[in-house]
Amino acid sequence: MTRFAFQNVGVFDLSWSKAFDKWTFGIVTKPFEDQYFTDSLYLSFKIAIGTAALTLGLLIPTAIWVHLRVPKARVLVEFMTVLPYVIPAIALVAGIVVIKPHARWFLNSDLSLIPFYTVLALPFTYRAIDSGLRAIELRTLVDASRNLGAGWMRTMSKVIVPNLRSAIISATFLTVAVALGEFTIANVLLKQTFPPFINEYRMREPRAGYALAVLSLLFTIFIFGLLSVALRSPSTKSHQNSPKSRELS
Amino acid sequence: MGNSHNLPPETEGAVAQAAVPSLVPKRVQTNRARPNMAWIGLVPFFAFLTLFLFIPAFSVFSQAVRGADGKFTLGPLREGISGQNLEAFKFSIKFSAGAAFVGVLFGTLLAYAAVITKRPKWLRSLIASFSGVAANMGGLTLAFAFVSLLGRQGVLTKILAALGWDLYSGNFGLGEIPGLITVYSYFNIPLMVLVTIPAIDGLRSSWREACANLGGTTWTYWRRIGLPVLAPSIMGGFLLLFTNSFSAFATARVLTDNSKIVPLRIGFFLGGDLSVGEDSIGYSLAAWMIIVMAVCMWLYWILRRRAEKWQS
Amino acid sequence: MTSISFRGIRKTFGSTVALEALDLELQPGELVSLLGPSGCGKTTALRIAAGFEIPDNGIVSLGDNDITRTSAHRRNMGMVFQSYSLFPNLTVAQNVEFGLRNRKVEKVKRNSRVGEMLELVQLSDLGKRYPHQLSGGQQQRVALARALAVQPEVLLLDEPLSALDAKVRATLRDEIRRIQTELKTTTLFVTHDQDEALAISDRIGVMSNGRLEQLGTPEDVYLRPASPFVARFVGSINELPNVNGSGQILVRPEDVTISVDENELTMRGTVTRVTFQGPVTIISVRVDVVDQLINVHAASGSVHTEVGDRVSVAVAPGRGIIEAA
Numbered sequence A: 001m002t003r004f005a006f007q008n009v010g011v012f013d014l015s016w017s018k019a020f021d022k023w024t025f026g027i028v029t030k031p032f033e034d035q036y037f038t039d040s041l042y043l044s045f046k047i048a049i050g051t052a053a054l055t056l057g058l059l060i061p062t063a064i065w066v067h068l069r070v071p072k073a074r075v076l077v078e079f080m081t082v083l084p085y086v087i088p089a090i091a092l093v094a095g096i097v098v099i100k101p102h103a104r105w106f107l108n109s110d111l112s113l114i115p116f117y118t119v120l121a122l123p124f125t126y127r128a129i130d131s132g133l134r135a136i137e138l139r140t141l142v143d144a145s146r147n148l149g150a151g152w153m154r155t156m157s158k159v160i161v162p163n164l165r166s167a168i169i170s171a172t173f174l175t176v177a178v179a180l181g182e183f184t185i186a187n188v189l190l191k192q193t194f195p196p197f198i199n200e201y202r203m204r205e206p207r208a209g210y211a212l213a214v215l216s217l218l219f220t221i222f223i224f225g226l227l228s229v230a231l232r233s234p235s236t237k238s239h240q241n242s243p244k245s246r247e248l249s
Numbered sequence B: 001m002g003n004s005h006n007l008p009p010e011t012e013g014a015v016a017q018a019a020v021p022s023l024v025p026k027r028v029q030t031n032r033a034r035p036n037m038a039w040i041g042l043v044p045f046f047a048f049l050t051l052f053l054f055i056p057a058f059s060v061f062s063q064a065v066r067g068a069d070g071k072f073t074l075g076p077l078r079e080g081i082s083g084q085n086l087e088a089f090k091f092s093i094k095f096s097a098g099a100a101f102v103g104v105l106f107g108t109l110l111a112y113a114a115v116i117t118k119r120p121k122w123l124r125s126l127i128a129s130f131s132g133v134a135a136n137m138g139g140l141t142l143a144f145a146f147v148s149l150l151g152r153q154g155v156l157t158k159i160l161a162a163l164g165w166d167l168y169s170g171n172f173g174l175g176e177i178p179g180l181i182t183v184y185s186y187f188n189i190p191l192m193v194l195v196t197i198p199a200i201d202g203l204r205s206s207w208r209e210a211c212a213n214l215g216g217t218t219w220t221y222w223r224r225i226g227l228p229v230l231a232p233s234i235m236g237g238f239l240l241l242f243t244n245s246f247s248a249f250a251t252a253r254v255l256t257d258n259s260k261i262v263p264l265r266i267g268f269f270l271g272g273d274l275s276v277g278e279d280s281i282g283y284s285l286a287a288w289m290i291i292v293m294a295v296c297m298w299l300y301w302i303l304r305r306r307a308e309k310w311q312s
Numbered sequence C: 001m002t003s004i005s006f007r008g009i010r011k012t013f014g015s016t017v018a019l020e021a022l023d024l025e026l027q028p029g030e031l032v033s034l035l036g037p038s039g040c041g042k043t044t045a046l047r048i049a050a051g052f053e054i055p056d057n058g059i060v061s062l063g064d065n066d067i068t069r070t071s072a073h074r075r076n077m078g079m080v081f082q083s084y085s086l087f088p089n090l091t092v093a094q095n096v097e098f099g100l101r102n103r104k105v106e107k108v109k110r111n112s113r114v115g116e117m118l119e120l121v122q123l124s125d126l127g128k129r130y131p132h133q134l135s136g137g138q139q140q141r142v143a144l145a146r147a148l149a150v151q152p153e154v155l156l157l158d159e160p161l162s163a164l165d166a167k168v169r170a171t172l173r174d175e176i177r178r179i180q181t182e183l184k185t186t187t188l189f190v191t192h193d194q195d196e197a198l199a200i201s202d203r204i205g206v207m208s209n210g211r212l213e214q215l216g217t218p219e220d221v222y223l224r225p226a227s228p229f230v231a232r233f234v235g236s237i238n239e240l241p242n243v244n245g246s247g248q249i250l251v252r253p254e255d256v257t258i259s260v261d262e263n264e265l266t267m268r269g270t271v272t273r274v275t276f277q278g279p280v281t282i283i284s285v286r287v288d289v290v291d292q293l294i295n296v297h298a299a300s301g302s303v304h305t306e307v308g309d310r311v312s313v314a315v316a317p318g319r320g321i322i323e324a325a
Helices: A002-007 A014-021 A025-033 A035-068 A071-086 A089-107 A110-135 A138-147 A152-163 A165-181 A184-188 A194-204 A206-232 A244-248 B033-064 B075-080 B083-116 B122-136 B139-150 B155-162 B177-201 B205-213 B218-246 B250-255 B262-271 B278-311 C042-050 C092-096 C098-102 C107-120 C136-149 C166-183 C194-200 C218-223 C228-233
Strands: C004-013 C016-026 C031-035 C057-062 C077-080 C154-158 C186-191 C203-208 C211-216 C238-241 C248-251 C256-259 C267-277 C280-287 C292-299 C310-315 C321-323
Touching: A035 A071, A035 A110, A035 A138, A035 A152, A035 A165, A035 A194, A035 B033, A071 A110, A071 B033, A071 B278, A089 A110, A089 A184, A089 B033, A089 B262, A089 B278, A110 A165, A110 A184, A110 B033, A138 A152, A152 A165, A165 A194, A165 A206, A165 B122, A165 B139, A184 A194, A194 A206, A194 B139, A206 B122, A206 B139, B033 B075, B033 B278, B075 B083, B075 B278, B083 B122, B083 B177, B083 B218, B083 B262, B083 B278, B122 B177, B139 B155, B139 B177, B139 B250, B177 B218, B177 B250, B205 B218, B205 C077, B205 C136, B218 B278, B250 B262, B262 B278, C004 C042, C016 C042, C016 C057, C016 C186, C016 C211, C031 C042, C031 C194, C042 C077, C042 C154, C042 C186, C042 C203, C077 C136, C092 C098, C092 C107, C092 C136, C098 C107, C098 C136, C107 C136, C136 C166, C166 C194, C186 C194, C194 C218, C203 C218, C203 C228, C211 C218, C211 C228, C228 C248, C228 C321, C238 C292, C256 C292, C280 C310
Parallel strands: C031 C186, C031 C203, C077 C154, C154 C186
Antiparallel strands: C004 C016, C004 C057, C203 C211, C238 C248, C248 C321, C256 C310, C267 C280, C267 C310, C280 C292
16 A cells, blocks of 8 residues: 555656647546545645644634743753654654554544644644744733633733634635645645646546646635735734724723 | 745734744743643644644654664664665755755845835735645645646746747756756745745844944845845745755655655655565655755754844 | 935825925024924934935935935934834944944954943943843833944934833933033934923924924923924913903913912913912913913912912913914
């Protein structure tokens, strides 16, 4: 199984050269008709959202905890968020291969990609959230909120999270980007997410496959154009006038 | 998936203020016992990392010191950096350094242009956001797109040929070093831009003016102040690009089967016939790769600390 | 010792007029402060002097030379910025000698000059430290030493004390004055803090909206404000209706007389608060005719009143400035 996974990626072969002579519009729409197209895309999105959710759910409380309760842990935690760089995808994959026989029950699920993608995205998602927390006076806001009678849940949802809006948007978009574009791990775990689909499709229908790749690239660019607009809108620059009193009423 | 590891997009604003390592906690802990208890809150985080990062990583090492008989041996580790494998490491390091250098050069210039261009105002955030995208795009899709555009039969290649420029007349090939470096630059340059913009932002205008006031020219400024202050960040960026290029897998796999590229080599060993002992080499290569990355990130860490000290 | 002058300086940024037509001349060796709220043009004027901005119209002269278009690095002026202007990658000593190196002064002379300067600002032991290891006040002293090391013809200070703690501010302020008088350097000092300006200036230029409202000694500006703006900006002010004409009279609290007698020249009012402040007592009076609150500063012990007393207040003869309605 492992061998199959690694040999799956074909290398560009000169014999396709003639096929590129004719480009028609049909090439662009062809992939959409493929039976696996929607399934793989859907799976990728599901995983993307799951990854974003896990990332935010794990990192926001952790970052807040570090800021408020264990400042001494800050350096250690920051260091740990850099570690995924030390263990790049290919090495992680090698490790997963070792574990596979022991964790088949877990790795069989498609959703098992989620925690791994969270790890891959960790360096920058943590940094984004941490920066967002630094930019607001976290301690002061929390103290004021608690002082006015709000419990932790309320403080989190009404005071902290709204002020982290741009950091959260940033982290989410980038997590989604990683999840949608990641190939190596998905391939070794034999998950039919979008990138493996593109890869496999390209081997069946070369011209259409390449067209699809370009399309999805353009689509990613478009989505991020939206991101930059979203980050520029005035509502996300709410750090200065945190509407705390309003939120708590 | 070559560029899945991308540094924090250090999006506008937050990072220059970000990590100042000497921040003193605002409250003095009067109760001795409390700090210890509070660490419990970090258990979910540590547990998560242990499960999904440390254990796989550890497994790599444990497999790398396992001989054919299953017993502990340093053999595979030694073999992992000898002979052909050593050649592969040397090649990969040189290649990654080259790719990183190109990325640093253009990335720094682009970052500088983004920062000093005041008009139009949206240009800078456009560059920053676009860099965020490009640095995080899946390596596979990127490689495919490149092939379809600049491959031997690619659309752009044909257009250029029609305009008189035959891309493939010389030694050029996407699978060759220059071609690979070109493709890698498409996620390296944006990554450098992202990391360098905050650093250039941190160059205070008062330094520039003070320098002029004291009789220094633009050249004096860059030579004695600007570049020295930027140096840690630029070198850090270089390390980042280096690790990024070194570990790129999917991108490389699409474009070439050059077994001197270490990630590809690992793929070959781990995906080939699992004959006796051969997969240990694969793990040993992966282990050595982790070690190389660890050294790089350690250097990066030191440089970041230095850069922050000066720009606070 | 050189003079520096601005003649007809005008500067706009887009549609905003930062300076309308500034005429100002600094005599050799004097310290002139430009005082005003933010946006009044004082910093722009300073930056034009330094060469960081080119005026749209007008001439800047150093002595007899027109330097309006001379580039900043050739002007031989020393400048101290508000904050963070020390080069972070150089030690204190290297910072201070920076200008000397640019002028190709040789090492031996440089070192002795650096030593002199550090002694002048009382930081002789800190030559090998880096800026981030210094406090704000120390950093500004180094900035001052650095600016003076090259013996500039003019010293320019851009709100150098604004970013410092109150205590440090007062000490450093006096030091700057001491050093400036000792070296007889012509100095232009920009600030929004009137206490600073009043304390150390030979003359003060009060600015508002790109215009020089008044240029005079601290006493002139305080005791004889030339316009309502100056009266309000410098020191505290009361506004009373002008009983002898239209509009209002702006009068300082210490220029209001208070007594229990009544005559047709005074206004009646009720005491609302008495605050003892040592040498001076502040008596707040609600004046009947306009139902306005004014503050009167009286030497303690000279007037005995209590809350609720009926009193008469009047503008001391010859004091106050009339503001047209």
